[in-house]
Amino acid sequence: MALQTALDALADPVRRLIVRELAGSPDWSRACGTFGHVPVAKSTLSHHFAVLRNAGLLEQRDEGARRLNRLRRDEFEARFPGLLPLVLAEADPSGPPEDTGDAPA
Amino acid sequence: MALQTALDALADPVRRLIVRELAGSPDWSRACGTFGHVPVAKSTLSHHFAVLRNAGLLEQRDEGARRLNRLRRDEFEARFPGLLPLVLAEADPSGPPEDTGDAPA
Numbered sequence: 001m002a003l004q005t006a007l008d009a010l011a012d013p014v015r016r017l018i019v020r021e022l023a024g025s026p027d028w029s030r031a032c033g034t035f036g037h038v039p040v041a042k043s044t045l046s047h048h049f050a051v052l053r054n055a056g057l058l059e060q061r062d063e064g065a066r067r068l069n070r071l072r073r074d075e076f077e078a079r080f081p082g083l084l085p086l087v088l089a090e091a092d093p094s095g096p097p098e099d100t101g102d103a104p105a
Numbered sequence: 106m107a108l109q110t111a112l113d114a115l116a117d118p119v120r121r122l123i124v125r126e127l128a129g130s131p132d133w134s135r136a137c138g139t140f141g142h143v144p145v146a147k148s149t150l151s152h153h154f155a156v157l158r159n160a161g162l163l164e165q166r167d168e169g170a171r172r173l174n175r176l177r178r179d180e181f182e183a184r185f186p187g188l189l190p191l192v193l194a195e196a197d198p199s200g201p202p203e204d205t206g207d208a209p210a
Binding site: 003004007008010011013016080081082083085086087090 | 108109112113115116118121185186187188190191192195
């Protein structure tokens with residue numbers, strides 16, 4: 001897989017948010033429908049999942065009516081060492097508003 | 106500096122080419138005028154240099170009529186570990202046509 005594809009996939013903040021959420025959940029525990037809180041249209045969300053899948057960042061399997069996801073953490077790290085950790089370490093700009101008053105600059 | 110800025114800067118193949126060329130040259134040895142072989146308009150090239158500078162990837166200084174460049178390799182690596190090595194390891198798709206006949210796949 002080309003670096004271009006990986007960079008294009010991760011250059012979108014919503015896709016990085018999806019990646020971070022998947023990283024914080026057990027494999028196959030998150031259906032696409034559990035991302036309804038992400039503030040984009042459902043069709044846009046489907047597009048983001050497709051881009052991430054095509055970039056080798058996640059795999060999907062259908063279980064009944066649900067499409068489950070797994071972050072391809074180890075595989076992606078093997079191909080592009082260091083890239084995924086940067087995304088996972090990134091502060092979520094749309095994160096919780098609490099406890100930011102005295103956060104270090 | 107935000108990861109978004111770094112990813113946006115590096116998501117362009119011409120900018121990655123500039124970064125690789127700077128990495129292969131001593132600091133301050135490359136004026137912007139030495140990138141005339143890059144197949145984009147001069148104004149586009151200036152824009153690419155500005156984006157890279159704003160992303161903290163290079164610094165510039167004027168010496169007479171020449172604008173010299175330095176890749177901020179260590180600084181960028183400290184901020185985004187692993188990202189620059191991925192760019193430097195990337196094969197240049199517009200690279201030399203020689204010796205590719207029996208290159209490993």
